[in-house]
Amino acid sequence: MRWLAAAAGGLAALGWFAAAFAHAEPERATPGDGAVLNTPPGEIVLVMTQEMARQAGANDIDVLDAQGNEVTREPAVIDPADRRRLSVRLPADLPPGEYVVRWKTLSAEDGDTATGELRFRVDPSAAPERGRELLKESMLGGGPTPAAVPPPAVTGGAGEVGWVLVAAVGAVLFVFGLGAGVVFSRRDT
Numbered sequence: 645m646r647w648l649a650a651a652a653g654g655l656a657a658l659g660w661f662a663a664a665f666a667h668a669e670p671e672r673a674t675p676g677d678g679a680v681l682n683t684p685p686g687e688i689v690l691v692m693t694q695e696m697a698r699q700a701g702a703n704d705i706d707v708l709d710a711q712g713n714e715v716t717r718e719p720a721v722i723d724p725a726d727r728r729r730l731s732v733r734l735p736a737d738l739p740p741g742e743y744v745v746r747w748k749t750l751s752a753e754d755g756d757t758a759t760g761e762l763r764f765r766v767d768p769s770a771a772p773e774r775g776r777e778l779l780k781e782s783m784l785g786g787g788p789t790p791a792a793v794p795p796p797a798v799t800g801g802a803g804e805v806g807w808v809l810v811a812a813v814g815a816v817l818f819v820f821g822l823g824a825g826v827v828f829s830r831r832d833t
């Protein structure tokens with residue numbers, strides 16, 4: 645029983661940490677981060693890692709051109725059937741150029757806010773590229789290994805460092821939880 649309690653404590657600590665770390669951040673993006681498109685996309689679609697809170701102005705996508713001017717003319721909307729899906733329509737006459745996709749979310753699961761940026765380029769004469777469409781993988785799930793999907797060096801290596809940190813802190817919390825479980829089970833006896 646003691647080890648059962650200890651394992652439960654460890655798992656509880658790990659689960660708490662995983663939930664606290666994961667905000668509503670893009671898991672998938674269309675177009676992908678760093679995409680090169682021959683024609684402007686009709687919309688930007690981001691599927692988040694958590695459900696978003698339906699609160700006016702709390703979740704949005706702004707698309708900015710190379711001069712920093714906003715080109716989106718309407719707010720982003722959460723899919724009525726899927727609270728993880730946020731999308732915004734783009735003007736049909738979007739000229740060629742570099743664009744920044746600036747997003748913000750309010751998680752319905754833990755109330756955390758998050759922000760970030762993605763990029764795409766419209767260039768009628770360039771070779772098209774899909775960019776990085778899968779941005780995050782489930783922490784405990786399977787999916788392709790990092791070696792199979794090398795992340796493009798478009799936005800820097802912060803994500804890589806982040807996951808190493810997550811693994812390290814998660815391990816420490818797991819051990820801490822084990823200890824707490826042992827203490828509690830000893831108190832019972």
Ligand SMILES: [Cu+2]
Nearest residue numbers: 664666667756
């Ligand atoms: Cu969170």
